[in-house]
Amino acid sequence: MNRYPLWKYLLIVFTIAVAAVYSLPNLFGETPAVQVSTNRQAIIINEQTQSKVDAALQNAGIQTDGMFVVDNSLKVRFKDTETQLKARDVIENTLGEGYITALNLLADSPEWMAKIKANPMFLGLDLRGGVHFTMQVDMKAAMQKTFERYSGDIRRELRREKIRSGTVRQAGNSL
Incomplete structure (x- = not known):
């Protein structure tokens, strides 16, 4: 009648019980x-x-x-x-x-759950408490690198298309 030995059934029941205990902290809020x-x-x-x-x-x-x-x-x-x-x-x-x-x-969750390291699972980036993030960017250097990258890309495309042109120069905020 039973296809598998008793120990395999007991292992499955034990695994489900442990998973249930460790998922309980999510229910406490x-x-x-x-x-x-x-x-x-x-x-x-x-x-x-x-x-x-x-x-x-x-x-x-x-x-x-x-x-x-x-x-x-x-x-x-x-x-x-x-x-x-x-x-x-x-x-x-x-x-x-x-x-x-x-x-x-x-x-x-109760203290005994914290002692066995049964903590709630947070899925993804949890920003409910808010994040204070300040990023300082040197805009002048960033813009300069962007213009250099674009001018290199333009030169490469002109060479690839075999278009002869003078030069690609930056004039203010344009190329």
Whole structure:
């Protein structure tokens, strides 16, 4: 009746059970949080920073759902986004310069799932928290390289078509 041995069926059931456990964090959603990090290596975020932030939030009457330090970064959870926004302002005023305070979303899965590294999967580029990206471009040099490339392409095409011409020169913003 059975085509395969029992161990193969048990292996399939075990694999499906493990996959189900590791996919559960996606069902729990996310909670608003404020993440504090430093922009200088000399500044270290530790329990002292955590207690300073906790005292400031308590003085402001803001309730937290948890606070922890991970990899020189302080993460503070909140119930809703309004509390998150108020807390960010309080934390920025408390810590001052040298600290970066950002709005974030943290996984709301139970702690035991985090211990077994069952984290939610983010598909693709996740920009919900926003990205601050500044790119400085030397426009003069970029335009010069573009004109050089175009003039080389024009010369190559003229030679390929056996068209004799004088020269290709740049005059202002044109060739």
